[in-house]
């Protein structure tokens with residue numbers, strides 16, 4: 257194929273791309289103008305639809321302009337169809353665009369008309385003669401890759417390149433995931449475009465595109481039913497903060513920003529946890545048995561509050577003893593969540609006291625009089641507020657730090673050893689990722705504190721004080737006052753339980769969710785449709801049956817549609833063969849995809865006499881051979897040691913390609929760091945050009961699911977893998 261031909265074809269495409277950008281600018285200008293006029297007129301009139309659509313184009317154009325779209329041009333695809341379908345080529349892009357005559361210039365990749373771009377194959381060309389993928393450096397077309405799908409068709413179309421997919425797969429990896437919009441494969445496209453009903457479950461082995469497909473699906477759903485998903489919200493949950501930052505660019509590059517990306521430590525509004533508990537503690541906190549422990553805790557009397565109350569009134573001594581208070585408490589609890597009962601507390605106590613009034617003087621004055629007198633007794637008010645205070649979840653969780661309290665509520669559910677692990681883990685101040693579902697469980701067991709309305713303000717102040725509601729107007733200040741247990745990372749509860757739900761919930765690396773985490777995400781998707789992505793062989797939760805049951809409960813019998821992905825696009829075939837052999841050797845029930853790309857370089861196994869010297873040699877060797885990222889994966893116990901080594905290697909610091917050691921992988925490495933140190937679990941969902949695994953056996957021995965973790969580690973590299981034992 258001559259260079260001249262390639263250049264000519266690029267020039268043809270450049271002409272079209274220029275036209276598209278000109279139209280994009282015109283539409284953006286037009287949208288801004290129309291929306292300004294619309295606002296001035298105070299109504300949108302019959303042009304509403306037009307304004308709305310052009311405004312969307314405007315927003316999308318703005319976002320696209322913000323991208324450093326080196327590989328990510330606006331126009332990326334072209335279809336040449338048989339003449340009976342269309343005589344003009346069709347262009348596919350990240351957004352749709354029409355020209356001044358309202359003729360289609362660019363088809364949104366999510367539109368039905370674009371699906372043939374992804375679905376057509378040589379076996380079933382569906383009217384497509386040639387599929388072309390354009391690569392661009394911002395607005396400049398830099399290459400084209402063609403596939404001839406229908407060799408039989410009468411055509412003089414030139415065919416250039418060796419296919420876009422291979423070119424895309426061999427590129428160097430950087431710190432963020434890229435969209436695959438130009439090269440989505442047919443089996444992936446089916447999962448992306450599945451209807452937004454029930455549960456779409458996407459399974460597949462390592463590197464099959466589960467994550468990237470799920471993200472494109474989120475963008476697809478927003479496109480297909482914008483009103484529903486934008487107003488109801490789309491929640492994307494992934495394993496860690498590092499992972500969320502790795503994937504955060506994909507949706508904006510597809511023109512979508514209306515998606516909440518949260519790591520498992522951030523699912524509950526107002527909470528942000530990044531620290532993990534050690535595996536033995538995490539296993540207890542993740543177990544479904546914790547739900548019952550927490551339910552019991554939420555029903556206990558607030559520690560330190562008075563256990564009894566008495567007062568003289570007229571001729572009687574009235575007493576709220578333990579038995580009476582226990583009955584009142586059970587009766588209130590039977591009516592609903594604890595905090596929701598706050599408005600009923602004063603009355604329930606007054607009832608119990610009034611029942612004891614026997615003297616004639618008292619009875620004659622009547623209940624109303626009695627109420628107002630007792631309510632003006634400061635002692636009663638203080639008792640009532642301390643006996644049934646408005647409670648927040650972190651406060652109740654802090655009660656469990658007390659071994660005696662924990663024993664009372666965990667008796668028969670957790671072993672003494674498990675209880676000891678828990679109390680020990682809660683002696684520090686900050687919450688862990690594993691605490692977040694526990695806090696959420698308590699939020700639901702306790703319920704929201706009722707909001708005070710205007711009508712309440714006009715009522716008796718004393719009663720309102722006992723009811724302990726949160727002021728609607730002063731939500732933050734009132735909450736700050738009432739909800740600030742010292743030393744806890746807890747923001748005021750401006751977010752209420754009823755606002756937790758989303759219209760779509762997407763869970764990535766779902767095989768790792770603990771039963772308690774399933775309960776937490778389940779609450780956010782009661783009325784939602786779901787996308788669930790995972791690979792069981794990569795699971796780090798030791799009791800899969802318990803997780804499966806919690807998952808089924810979270811999904812409440814919603815209908816599930818299964819999709820399976822079978823090609824590994826990440827690893828070279830040499831690396832994946834090595835990883836798959838390991839999985840089989842250690843007896844993991846792994847789903848083994850086909851890896852399609854050969855590099856000719858098998859993984860390297862070395863043994864080290866002096867570990868630092870060998871790690872240094874191997875890391876430098878890999879960093880010198882690949883131009884993208886390098887991961888140094890270490891056992892947890894060696895993390896700081898290896899971090900120290902990397903920081904001291906001057907060759908690495910001076911590496912012209914910008915390699916630097918991350919100080920600590922629990923701190924997110926900055927976008928510049930090309931070489932990072934990670935533990936096995938940290939690598940979930942990520943990928944690197946090169947991986948150096950330090951002492952794989954120690955990683956395997958580190959936890960009950962160490963073999964699955966090591967399998968994950970061995971499937972992270974795109975080009976080079978070295979294992980140092």
Ligand SMILES: Nc1ncnc2c1ncn2[C@@H]1O[C@H](COP(=O)(O)OP(=O)(O)OP(=O)(O)O)[C@@H](O)[C@H]1O
Pocket residue numbers: 421424425434435436439440441444460461462463464465466467468469791825826940941942943971
């Ligand atoms: N159709 C495609 N075109 C180009 N690249 C693709 C395609 N599908 C997947 N990839 C690439 O393959 C790599 C793996 O994708 P992804 O991380 O989504 O896989 P995964 O199944 O979630 O992996 P794992 O379970 O191992 O974490 C990514 O670099 C992704 O961009």
